[in-house]
Amino acid sequence: MQRDDARLGEPAYLVLGMIRLGARSGYEIKQMVEASIRFFWTISQAQIYPSLELLKKRGLVEGKSEPLGKRRRQTFVITAAGEAALRDWLGRAEPMPFELRDIAMVKLFFADALDRNQADALLGDVERRSQAQIVTLGAIEPAARGAADHGNVYPMLTLRMGMAFHRAMIEVCETFKAEGDQEAAKRGLLFPPHRGEVPAKPG
């Protein structure tokens, strides 16, 4: 008997999970990922369609042709076996190493090579980026709330995590800037090197 149950990869589970949450076509899956978990994981079209084929072959989803007009479309629903496979994956005790991949943090790490102004600018970029992310995440909150009303409360949790940790990053940026100004003041520069709107308020 040929073993056809070599472990699925992460993209396939992501696709499976999205179908469970109601995404029907490959196109909808992509959209749903962009509107939700994109913050923690991405997937490209070139991964989605082969994943769907694989899931169908394994009987974890059922697909049927459901064109809109003459526009071809294949829609999918999760099967009982699919639900089981998803639960198995979710419950599997496997290492989940936390690994971020953020080039901005790498640049910040090396920022001592820059002069004061450029380093400040970089820090500002990072801070604004987090502010922008919070706005983006705020925009998807209604969708998460909607999911919660239908019994899926965990999307709301991951959304909050995203927001919380950008808030945390902003706070660290602010603290760091304030400390820098203090240092400068201590070194005898009564007015810290010009940086936009930060006045030298007395303690």
Added chain:
Amino acid sequence: MQRDDARLGEPAYLVLGMIRLGARSGYEIKQMVEASIRFFWTISQAQIYPSLELLKKRGLVEGKSEPLGKRRRQTFVITAAGEAALRDWLGRAEPMPFELRDIAMVKLFFADALDRNQADALLGDVERRSQAQIVTLGAIEPAARGAADHGNVYPMLTLRMGMAFHRAMIEVCETFKAEGDQEAAKRGLLFPPHRGEVPAKPG
């Protein structure tokens, strides 16, 4: 004249930055990455050695053979051109999209597919993982402090960011658990489903 200055990739800049911070051999670079920025970026040996060759060819680092006993070793120092190239990269206005890649968050996102106990366990895993990361990061704090004493204060900043956002994640986990218990209580379960040490304290 042949253009040999096609943009360097991120691994090469990472290597360059680490040499600037005092890493001498390929081996030391790997170690230094693991002991510092690993939290935000990783690099494998198979990337380091070719990067070093490239940097040498471009005149951004200088290498010389400096064996320890009979154990061969090549040590590197950054050149003026290397410093300039690093600063150019750091200061370059280029998009730095924030993209995390954390399978644990994906699992949590889909956790509504699990039963209560399993979902709780997953949430617990995520929380403990962050606690462990904080410990790991705490261990590298002395090194960051040392770097700060030598005029490199930004490693300390990125370290703090790592800690801050794991603290934020832990907080969100705790809040979510507390809310879950409240919900359960509201639904008439005076004692929330058994979860270790969480007593049903009156408000």
Added chain:
DNA sequence: TTCGTCATGTAAGAAGTTACATGATTTC
């Protein structure tokens, strides 16, 4: 009629990891 969106698919290439290969030195 042109642009944006819905919809699917793949080929080529870039990027990254794992595993192996080699060999010296230090520590237990």
Added chain:
DNA sequence: GAAATCATGTAACTTCTTACATGACGAA
């Protein structure tokens, strides 16, 4: 004398992205 660490290098593989190709539909 075995195991861990120092040190360098690469081949094979996996994974992922980018870019292209195709075509229908709706709105401006």
